[in-house]
Amino acid sequence: MIDEKDVEYVAWLARLELSEEEKERFTRQLGQVLEHAEKIKSLPTADVEPTSHVVPLKNVMREDEVMPGLSQEEALSNAPRREGGYFLVPRII
Amino acid sequence: MIRRREVSALEVFRAVRDRIEEVERKVNSYITLTLEAAEEAARAADDRLAAGEDPGVAAGIPLAVKDVLCTKGIRTTCGSRILENYVPVYDATVVSRLKRAGMTMMGKANMDEFAMGSSTENSAFGPTRNPWDLGRVPGGSSGGSAAAVAAGEAIWALGSDTGGSIRQPASFCGLVGLKPTYGLVSRYGLVAFASSLDQVGPITRNVRDCALLLALIAGHDPRDSTSLNVEPSDYLAALDGGVRGMRIGVPRELVQEGLTPGVRKAMERSLEIFQELGAEVEETTLPHLDYALSAYYIIAPAEASSNLARYDGVRYGLRVEGKDMLEMYGKTRAKGFGAEVKRRIMLGTYALSAGYYEAYYGQAQKIRTLIVEDFRRAFQRYDVLVSPTSPTPAFALGEKVEDPLAMYLSDVCTIPVNLAGIPAISMPCGLEDGLPVGLQIMGRVLEETTLLRVASALEVAIGFRERPKAGRGVG
Numbered sequence: 292m293i294d295e296k297d298v299e300y301v302a303w304l305a306r307l308e309l310s311e312e313e314k315e316r317f318t319r320q321l322g323q324v325l326e327h328a329e330k331i332k333s334l335p336t337a338d339v340e341p342t343s344h345v346v347p348l349k350n351v352m353r354e355d356e357v358m359p360g361l362s363q364e365e366a367l368s369n370a371p372r373r374e375g376g377y378f379l380v381p382r383i384i
Numbered sequence: 385m386i387r388r389r390e391v392s393a394l395e396v397f398r399a400v401r402d403r404i405e406e407v408e409r410k411v412n413s414y415i416t417l418t419l420e421a422a423e424e425a426a427r428a429a430d431d432r433l434a435a436g437e438d439p440g441v442a443a444g445i446p447l448a449v450k451d452v453l454c455t456k457g458i459r460t461t462c463g464s465r466i467l468e469n470y471v472p473v474y475d476a477t478v479v480s481r482l483k484r485a486g487m488t489m490m491g492k493a494n495m496d497e498f499a500m501g502s503s504t505e506n507s508a509f510g511p512t513r514n515p516w517d518l519g520r521v522p523g524g525s526s527g528g529s530a531a532a533v534a535a536g537e538a539i540w541a542l543g544s545d546t547g548g549s550i551r552q553p554a555s556f557c558g559l560v561g562l563k564p565t566y567g568l569v570s571r572y573g574l575v576a577f578a579s580s581l582d583q584v585g586p587i588t589r590n591v592r593d594c595a596l597l598l599a600l601i602a603g604h605d606p607r608d609s610t611s612l613n614v615e616p617s618d619y620l621a622a623l624d625g626g627v628r629g630m631r632i633g634v635p636r637e638l639v640q641e642g643l644t645p646g647v648r649k650a651m652e653r654s655l656e657i658f659q660e661l662g663a664e665v666e667e668t669t670l671p672h673l674d675y676a677l678s679a680y681y682i683i684a685p686a687e688a689s690s691n692l693a694r695y696d697g698v699r700y701g702l703r704v705e706g707k708d709m710l711e712m713y714g715k716t717r718a719k720g721f722g723a724e725v726k727r728r729i730m731l732g733t734y735a736l737s738a739g740y741y742e743a744y745y746g747q748a749q750k751i752r753t754l755i756v757e758d759f760r761r762a763f764q765r766y767d768v769l770v771s772p773t774s775p776t777p778a779f780a781l782g783e784k785v786e787d788p789l790a791m792y793l794s795d796v797c798t799i800p801v802n803l804a805g806i807p808a809i810s811m812p813c814g815l816e817d818g819l820p821v822g823l824q825i826m827g828r829v830l831e832e833t834t835l836l837r838v839a840s841a842l843e844v845a846i847g848f849r850e851r852p853k854a855g856r857g858v859g
Contacts, residue, residue, distance in 0.1 A: 298730065305689060305733040306696075307726055308714035321731055323789050330678045331747050334754075341749030342756055344580050344610075345805030346567050351609040365473040369700035378698050381708050 293322050386444040389433060393444025396539075397426035397488055400446040403536045404490065410518055413532035415451045415461055415509045417491040422446065425488045432486075440486030442600060447482065448538035450529045451492035452499055453584070454573035455479055462575045463497040463507040463525075466695050466702045466720025476573025477608065478542060478584050478601045485600050490538050494528030497722045498692065499549055499577045501525050502794040505785055506724045513781070514556060515852035516819055520778040523553030523794075529587050530557040534852050540597050541587040546577050547680055548774070548798025550585045551810035555773035555822025558812045558850060560594045560839065561587045563798075565830050566805035567612035569598075570605030578687035579610075581802040591840045594809070595619035598832060614830065622833035623840040628662030630767045630838070637673035638771035638797045646816020647772045654770070654813045654823050657845045658838075668766065670758035675751045676800040681792060682735045682748035683803070688725075689732030695720060727788060752803050759804045763828045768838050771797045773810040773822030801826055809835045812848040820850070 298318045302309045309317065363376055372379040386393050401419055408414060429443040454460050454472035461467045475483070482489075496506040504512040504527025512527045514520040515535035522531040526543030530553035533541045543550040545563040554561025562585045569584045576582065586597035602616035634655065639648070655665050697703030697716035704719050706712035721729070735744040762769060774794055784791040801808040806829055813823040823842065827835045 293734065297734070301730050301734045301737065304737060305729045306693075306710070306713040306717055307721070307729065308718035309726075313723075313726070317727060317730060320727060320788050321734070324681055324727075324731060324792075325734075327789055328678045328682055328744065328748075331675055331682070331751055332743060334672075334675060334747075334751060336747060336750040336754070339750040339753050341746060342752040343749055345756060345803075346610065346612065348610065353606065361473060368473060369470055371697055371701070371703035380698055381706065381712055383709055 443486030496525035523556035558820030633766035650814030685732030777819035
């Protein structure tokens with residue numbers, strides 16, 4: 292069953308900072324949901340193909356034509372921080 | 385009536401606006417109101433009518449649009465702090481279609497954050513209340529859309545449905561709600577939750593309006609690669625067919641424990657009506673539906689954890705600064721997402737992580753195949769399948785907030801439909817202790833016409849005319 296270490300690891304993978312109280316609460320609640328999900332493991336499915344999508348889809352292509360898109364100003368209009376026509380982020384290297 | 389000029393679009397707008405001013409403080413159907421633009425749209429519709437032009441099918445009809453659909457220049461929050469100030473630079477395809485049809489958008493409807501929830505209590509902008517009983521939830525996640533229509537704060541509404549988010553609130557609020565076949569309605573501009581399950585659809589007061597609104601939004605969209613390349617049917621023409629000679633199946637897996645006596649009674653009454661109208665009704669079995677809820681709560685969170693990775697504080701939405709990128713991501717997402725969204729991201733991340741992938745996600749996808757096959761087999765024999773929409777009528781605010789599993793069980797009858805990609809409609813079919821009960825009618829892929837036909841027959845026979853207290857006086 293899922294424990295607090297798992298919850299910390301999963302939160303790290305998902306880039307979520309959790310408070311101590313959240314760690315405790317999510318460990319309990321995720322445990323309950325996963326316990327319910329255990330049910331699916333009991334069904335034999337060795338010969339069953341997985342379904343990721345119900346509509347039979349092929350790649351959808353179109354002609355490689357220039358179409359109107361967003362302007363730089365539009366694309367940046369919701370940026371929390373920007374500079375000189377770019378998205379601004381904390382220093383990486 | 386507007387098109388016949390018995391009433392002007394502006395008069396309709398004003399009546400609904402007055403209603404909003406009267407009840408919105410209590411009900412909280414909307415996150416953002418757009419009344420000025422709505423008034424302008426109503427005037428424009430009247431002008432076109434006066435000039436003898438066709439103003440469009442939706443001309444002057446006040447609409448509530450769930451805040452999960454992008455609206456150009458109008459903030460689109462998805463019920464989340466992380467998108468509190470997000471102003472889209474484009475319209476969702478369904479929104480631009482309705483604009484062309486002349487709609488009057490009254491505002492953006494409240495919802496569970498990122499459409500995750502069954503009560504609209506997970507909204508960062510406060511819960512919506514059920515107009516039938518302000519101490520109860522309107523359902524969710526499209527609770528704002530349903531409450532707006534029930535309270536007379538809109539005539540039509542758009543919702544989205546990933547596991548029941550149109551049908552369950554329609555059921556809780558005494559309305560008609562349709563989840564179309566996966567791919568029938570474009571999802572371009574719909575903020576993604578679980579991409580293999582999401583669909584946009586109508587919430588209305590009656591079946592005829594449902595057919596009209598569906599006709600306006602259905603159809604292929606080259607901007608949505610999952611959109612089906614089919615001609616939509618004539619939904620309005622389908623209404624009068626009746627049910628004589630139809631075969632109706634009742635999957636016993638969906639009428640098990642947990643049904644309240646009133647829900648059971650209302651459903652049984654509906655089945656009697658179908659028989660009186662000349663349909664054949666029998667119990668049937670779709671054995672794998674017992675596994676649907678468990679499979680859904682692996683698949684939907686898995687897709688959500690991937691879709692919601694985009695909220696990183698860089699290109700749009702909230703940002704909380706940190707000393708480096710990782711800290712910025714962690715703090716932004718910690719502050720921006722509410723508890724249920726975090727739970728689902730964690731659940732999905734866990735189910736997709738190394739060592740658990742096959743046992744959870746892989747297995748859930750195989751169960752999905754078995755569910756699809758169960759439905760396919762059932763539809764060889766039956767024209768439609770019916771069940772309650774939800775096992776209970778609207779529950780009290782706060783009742784299930786801290787018990788995610790109890791909340792999830794509210795969608796036990798609606799979830800299999802999304803997993804199979806088929807269409808389903810929820811119809812008001814009675815009251816329990818003064819609260820509406822919904823009947824779910826499920827059909828074959830792209831047979832919305834059959835659903836509307838059965839729903840219309842039930843509507844006429846039952847004559848459900850009750851209106852909520854908070855919604856009285858508008859019609």
